[in-house]
Amino acid sequence: MNDRAFFLGKGGVGKTTLSGAFALSLARKGKKVLIASLDPAHNLGDILGTRLSGEPITIEPRLDALEVDLAYWVDKYLNESRAQMKANYSYNTAFNLDSFFNIMKYSPGTEEYAVLWAIEDIHCRLGPLYDVVVFDTPPTALSLRFLSLPVISGLWVKELRQLREKILSKRQTVARINPESPIAASCIDKDEDKVYGQLKNIGLRLSRLELLFAKESFISVIVNPDRLSVDEALRIQEELNRLGIPLSAVCVNKKGISDMAWAQHPSLAGYPQFDFDFTREGISSREELMAVGAQALAAHFLNRAGNQ
Numbered sequence: 001m002n003d004r005a006f007f008l009g010k011g012g013v014g015k016t017t018l019s020g021a022f023a024l025s026l027a028r029k030g031k032k033v034l035i036a037s038l039d040p041a042h043n044l045g046d047i048l049g050t051r052l053s054g055e056p057i058t059i060e061p062r063l064d065a066l067e068v069d070l071a072y073w074v075d076k077y078l079n080e081s082r083a084q085m086k087a088n089y090s091y092n093t094a095f096n097l098d099s100f101f102n103i104m105k106y107s108p109g110t111e112e113y114a115v116l117w118a119i120e121d122i123h124c125r126l127g128p129l130y131d132v133v134v135f136d137t138p139p140t141a142l143s144l145r146f147l148s149l150p151v152i153s154g155l156w157v158k159e160l161r162q163l164r165e166k167i168l169s170k171r172q173t174v175a176r177i178n179p180e181s182p183i184a185a186s187c188i189d190k191d192e193d194k195v196y197g198q199l200k201n202i203g204l205r206l207s208r209l210e211l212l213f214a215k216e217s218f219i220s221v222i223v224n225p226d227r228l229s230v231d232e233a234l235r236i237q238e239e240l241n242r243l244g245i246p247l248s249a250v251c252v253n254k255k256g257i258s259d260m261a262w263a264q265h266p267s268l269a270g271y272p273q274f275d276f277d278f279t280r281e282g283i284s285s286r287e288e289l290m291a292v293g294a295q296a297l298a299a300h301f302l303n304r305a306g307n308q
């Protein structure tokens, strides 16, 4: 069931390269694979030698790829929120919703929500068409924010649901005491209340995504043989730990890039480890991607416990 894979790590360690090499190895082992880039910098297409778009494009038999159009998802998220707010608060004309949403576009949190809903769409709509979906992730800060959103927003939504329940039960009390009150004519039942229904729905979507990250994904962190990338991997490990998301593997990429002595950090040494040599000639074709040597990682992914 864990047929979603994410590669995390500092910028430049090789997330796009190893995601591509891993996806290609799986496809050539006979799996139907989708690789989806979540990185607004989008260089997956360059590596695969094809211009990508927001919908899957076939790269070779059994391998499709897409690049999430983040601007599209930001607009979609804001437009849906705007429509929902307008429907819920149609009586409140004093509040200028449009100017509020124009500001929202640039406010913190919007981008990670957009990434999260894009992942949900790929997972739920496209996922069933493939054996494996590989995500090429954006820079660490954004990745950690979208990974933590289901847990954090889930808590918020739970609180808001309880608050809404209290409001509805107060309305019921008023209606009982005074059936003539305008409140008695408003919605007093949980099952009919639009706001309660929306909170319940978003809570379900968030818990599905929480499950996806914590239980159904193979998450690797990539390091290079240098201090800075290891420091960032340690921060990622700590944050994932806090979120209850298990780390599945550690990839050491660009081995042999320098003669400097290097040993794996003890905190990262307990995970299955996969090494990838530095290719001096560079990597600019699919055959060169295959030569990076992700076959062992792909075999481990397919054979690990719980996967049939």
Ligand SMILES: Nc1ncnc2c1ncn2[C@@H]1O[C@H](COP(=O)(O)OP(=O)(O)O)[C@@H](O)[C@H]1O
Pocket: 009, 010, 011, 012, 013, 014, 015, 016, 017, 018, 043, 253, 254, 255, 276, 277, 278, 279, 280, 282, 283, 292
């Ligand atoms: N094993 C490797 N050998 C040689 N060059 C590599 C290797 N892995 C990655 N690179 C190069 O390093 C650069 C950054 O890799 P990339 O996959 O784009 O990193 P990220 O997605 O983490 O930012 C690219 O130019 C890529 O070709």
Ligand SMILES: [Mg+2]
Pocket: 015, 016, 017, 039, 043, 136, 137
């Ligand atoms: Mg990249």
